[in-house]
Amino acid sequence: MLNVAEGWLAYGAVDGAVRALDLATGEEITDLTADRRPILALSESPDGRFLAVGDGQGYIMVIDTAEWEIVRDFHAAVEGPIWALTWTRDGERLIAGGIADEAAVWPLGGGENALFAERRQFHTPPSEMSNGERQFVRKCSICHTLKPDGARRAGPTLYGLFGRKAGTVPGYRYSDALEQADIVWNAETIGKLFEEGPHEFTPGSKMPLQRINELADRRDLISYLERNTGPRAEDAGLGATGGTQ
DSSP: OEETTTTEEEEEOTTSOEEEEETTTOOEEEEOOOSOOOEEEEEEOTTSSEEEEEETTSEEEEEETTTTEEEEEEEOOSSSOOOEEEEOTTSSEEEEEOSSSEEEEEEOSSSGGGGOOEEEESSOOGGGSOHHHHHHHHHTTTTOOOSTTOOOOSSOOOTTOTTOBTTOOTTOOOOHHHHTOOOBOSHHHHHHHHHHOHHHHSTTSSSOOOOOOOHHHHHHHHHHHHHHSOSOTTTTTSOTTOOOO
């Protein structure tokens, strides 16, 4: 973590070390190693006053960079490590993520309130999902979103999937194989994709190898996608052969 204005560089290491160096001299300013390893995340507050450190044992350490003192040190993860940290824009809350399907929003303004986080889940618990949604979460959600303006993941958004030609979402960099494929996405072609697997149905594409063996599971996934990917291509003004996937 680099702060040019204040002239320091802070880093965390796999052995649990948390140190800061003076940019001008290269000398060590402080060593705040807490013997928790490895250090996985660093985040500076918007005003540059505080540095948050997340480690492999699920702790967050908050450092005051004016004095290089630890002002908070608490166990933040329900289980597992802290993989990601960021501050809210006002600098009053810290958002932490780990292996659980949730993010914890920690208020850091002072007092015991800092011990009580608001936890936000990203997916419905599997027991509360329909089978179609479970198939989507397991097979599709890591790479694809359903929103028209969804952020790019490994794959493009699936919004407007039905009735659109494969390999034509604007701005997404497809493999040559998918751009040249003569496929329009509908219930039949999506079913074949997961029955045969991408290595057979779209050979040479970037889609990872996966299949859905059970016909009922394929049908449930297709039904879920039909309800949740927005209007058909022609209804969305995207063209009956303009595409997603």
